[in-house]
Amino acid sequence: VARLTVIGSGMMGSALCVPLADRGHDVRLVGTPLDVEIVRSLQSTGRHPRLDLALPPSVRCAPVEALGDAAADADAFILGVSSAGVHWAAEALAPWLVERPRPVLLLSKGLELAPAGVRVLSDVFADDVARGTAGRGGPCEPVAVCGPCIAGELARRVPTLVVFSGRDVDAARLFAGWLETDYYHPRLSSDVVGVQVCAALKNAYAMGVGIGAGLHARHAEAAGAAPTGLGAEALTDVPVRPGSVAMHNYEAAVFARAVVEMVSIVSALGGTPATAWGLAGAGDLNVTCNGGRTGRFGALLGRGYGAREARQLMAGATLECLEVLDVLERSLDARQLGALTRRDLPLLARLIDLGLHDARREVQLAELFTE
């Protein structure tokens, strides 16, 4: 058993505490400055308000002020912060990594565009730590967790198969050994870039698949069905005819095109093409199409709302899909996706128009496979 400090008590960081606790580790869950209310709930009732369940009683939860205590004697760190929070976490952990180098597991997903090109978050974190420690303590190469994993399911011990990947293979093996249970199965990949590129891309493409549910709702209403609400639960809760007649043909064509474009982008960024049709690519895209914020945003676009209105209707929600689309658009403009242009990526180009530029026409299937 190990002393493990999880930083970030959002859905995913907290869910990962379940297999850690089941394996008997000494788990400390430390909130970020954004997690004040979650920490208060966990400390007073033991329940996680967003996961809607009680974490195992052995998990000790603390606010961000206790980070020092929880970091000092930790054997390793697990980061469950947002993609933007990765910089904060690198700064916060740098002093502790100087004192004693320790492995880091990164649950965050996203991409950044640096002057030298597109960077995956494990490299962003490693760079930040190197700057923060001025090289003292040696390099810190975190291990990224990718692949299909809905946090609420992991927290309920639903069987889950994920991918661990990092430039420090021993660290990846160490975390996999600490976390393997009879329901949580980490598998190692050497494609550090590819798995993380897929983890980011799937959000953008799941938005595209989500458009289908919105189109279906719009057509059903036009044909006389009772209007579907716009609330979080109602949005993807559109009526489906017996025989599963909805807009599934449309969704499947978008899904297939998404995998094809993920293969191109992973290759262009130096990853392994096969990653894009495996667990981290097609698998994670599949799970992300089962509801969630990204799908709801896509559904609003499919119903005919522009991106601005759709964002207003989802007030307050972080839309990872738009963050990823923004990086991809700037990367295309800066010619940082290898030789790929908008012409090679017709689905992505349309999603950029819809998500970032308030275009009002849905994805037209005839554009997607032109050959």
Added chain:
Amino acid sequence: VARLTVIGSGMMGSALCVPLADRGHDVRLVGTPLDVEIVRSLQSTGRHPRLDLALPPSVRCAPVEALGDAAADADAFILGVSSAGVHWAAEALAPWLVERPRPVLLLSKGLELAPAGVRVLSDVFADDVARGTAGRGGPCEPVAVCGPCIAGELARRVPTLVVFSGRDVDAARLFAGWLETDYYHPRLSSDVVGVQVCAALKNAYAMGVGIGAGLHARHAEAAGAAPTGLGAEALTDVPVRPGSVAMHNYEAAVFARAVVEMVSIVSALGGTPATAWGLAGAGDLNVTCNGGRTGRFGALLGRGYGAREARQLMAGATLECLEVLDVLERSLDARQLGALTRRDLPLLARLIDLGLHDARREVQLAELFTE
């Protein structure tokens, strides 16, 4: 406009009459000997009982006895028969193809194992016709339709993107030109073997993904939820928690493994690997996981029924997934999947055990990605 004779008035053959009629073609829909009741309904009320809608009034429907009249002056044939019906159709059409060679579009999906190896249905049909005509009239190379297409959606003009592929490229172009509408978009592929192998495999693998819904229902009931019925509609209608918490992580891992194994099998049979992660592979698998008989059968297995009980509960339903699994099992035993063995295809091996040999354990994720 063309004179087109559709043979087989099941769901898919009848659905294809919709874009044909919208394009103004002269469409004759001829039932097979199995379609007596459908033809009676179409002739008396204009409604298709299984699609639950009226076909366009310009489509003329006739029983199998009228095949001669409908064949004599047809410009081309479209076969909407079951995979087993392909042999019957080749025999029935041979005299007309001797008289005047005409292009054939094949909606049937499946694989056969011949002494020389695994055969796709377009080649099976071509062989049968060559035997039936003794070479008179020249070769008949049908065009196969693959890719994601739920018939009930096509019949309702839901946007649909499919793949046409045949050894006679001019025939494929001809059919695509006749069928393209603003909602039905055929795309050409030169991978005649790969697209049809995927069209067959997706049924077997969708059974595997369907197990997840059954597992979820079983666990939900064990946790105190109201029992879900076993009827056709209720089976996949299991309660899902807010936050889309069900068995999606499990389903996504099975889905990803399915695509990986489809890539291997397509390659082993001489197809193009990319077909397996495009429209005909990942796309068709995606759409097939949206309910249907295959998914319901998988869900019954996930609930703990053995294959024999599950088949009884679905009395009368044709289970394409079991036909395909049977061909694949025999192909593995005869070493006709290239160098692939059960060890290379752990998901397929498990699905063969579950579907054909009444095994009682569900797919264990830890078996799927072993590296």
